[in-house]
Amino acid sequence: MTEEDDIREEIKNLRNEIASLKEQLREAQERRKEKGYKFYIDIGDNVRESVEEALESVAESIHEELEKSIFIGPRGVKIIKGKIGEREEVHVDFSKTAGVMNALSHEHRLKILKELMSGGKYVNELQEKLPEITTSTLSSHLKILEETGLVVQEKVRGRYLITMPGRAAYKMAIKLAKFVEESDLK
């Protein structure tokens, strides 16, 4: 057999294959027409299995992400907003977090932060707003909040201002407070 014969044989096989594919396509279109679809290709069992596997894997991933992204609170299920993928590995400095939690762990300090949420205030203004806290106690609470970075004091005017982390911490405390109120926690 010459090389030319080989090529001819190969062309013949390819033509047969094309003819077979055309026939399959025609039959498929006929079946689709019967079912009301415009186009259909029989993708074969192997392909179907791999697609099904892929879809199952996607479904599983979605399920896992949803488990991470929903928050079951006392009032039902809440979806946590944000980019799901970014929450996979969370590295936090727990010592710093504990420091902030410690600064928040007093009713008086939470009240001080609440007052500062509406704008910077002098000590005497805070005292007027919070008469239940004595002057010395107020100073010591402000010192703790300042050391943690939740508030900052202007050196010239002396006003106390809530910082960006301070606002975030206060909002977190409010969320926690609502959760505690709505749950059975004591």
Added chain:
Amino acid sequence: MICHNYHLDNTLRKVKEAATLWKTEKGILEISEDTLAVLIKVNDRKIGCVFHGDGKLILDMIVETDKGAIGKPIEKEIKKPFIMIGNIERILPNLVTANRQDLADKGYMDERELIERSGDLCRRFFGESTRVYGCGKFEQGFVFAFLSDNDSDLDMLIAKNLKIVYKTREITFISNENKIVLKTPWKTVLSNNGRSIVLNE
């Protein structure tokens, strides 16, 4: 624009009483008593001073934004000579003649060393030429130039009424009443009456 020559006054002076050189609701600059003072003159007119002594600079580099306050106050003890340009008339009544003991107390052997040190600082501030370009009005605001911690730069504070510009190698703080820009190596904050943009570097 007129070109002038500056020179340093040879008369030894010191601050009689502790004084506040500059004060606004955002910052204070104070000098202690016995601080040595070398006057800077342009055409025999006193335009500024080189101070040698102890001082303190307080600047509230805090930006109030709708998301919370950003920045912190700085409080710097000033131990190195620094330049003040502008509003010199206010400090003149508080200056008295200094003697060699006053120089020795501040670590200077003699008058020549004090003038030389002042000249070095002026050259860093004005440039190598003794010529100063300007319209000659120095009364409306202040310019302060401080040596940075490692002496490599001059930290500048420019102030006029409520307008402040403070610039170091790492920090730029510009404040005009409620309009503030704070640039640090970590973030840039722009605030206009509480509305703000924060850009993390």
